[in-house]
Amino acid sequence: MLETLGYIAGILTTVAFVPQVMQIYRTKSAKDVSLAMFLLFTVGVALWLAYGLMTHSFPVIAANTVTLMLSFVILYFKWKYSKTSNT
Template sequence: MTNLSATDIVGTLAALCSMASFTPQIVKIWRERDASSVSLRMYVVTVTGFMLWIAYGVLIGSWPVAASNTVCLALSGAILALKWRFGENRG
């Protein structure tokens, strides 16, 4: 049995919240087939940030940092793809 410290628990909860935070936006865009209110610039910066976090996690040998940010990259990348598919000029 693994003994988790308070730091491990807080870090795990933070990662889970970060990963889950993208789901409502994905569901909303998919249901409404509309991403016109989603900021393209914001998600380009977000995706770039997650790529850098993954690189950082790999470089310091921290698989939790790399893994959680890989999930966040996939989810924010999905929002970016939906933005391109269902953005302002789509109909």
């Protein structure tokens, strides 16, 4: 039961970022995304992933691996679309 709760929490918190990625991709704009917040968030997710690896907690590892990838996509879009809007 405890591990199931971990999987459900991981799925929900990870999937929550998909609409943001899709919105940024569709609008080609990430101007409303706070770079400082997302950098701090990304470091936090990386630390959660490290914690999951050290404790061998697969729900934590799986959720934070996917969330970290989505976070990198958002940071990439933030960089990419801020460059194109300055020209």
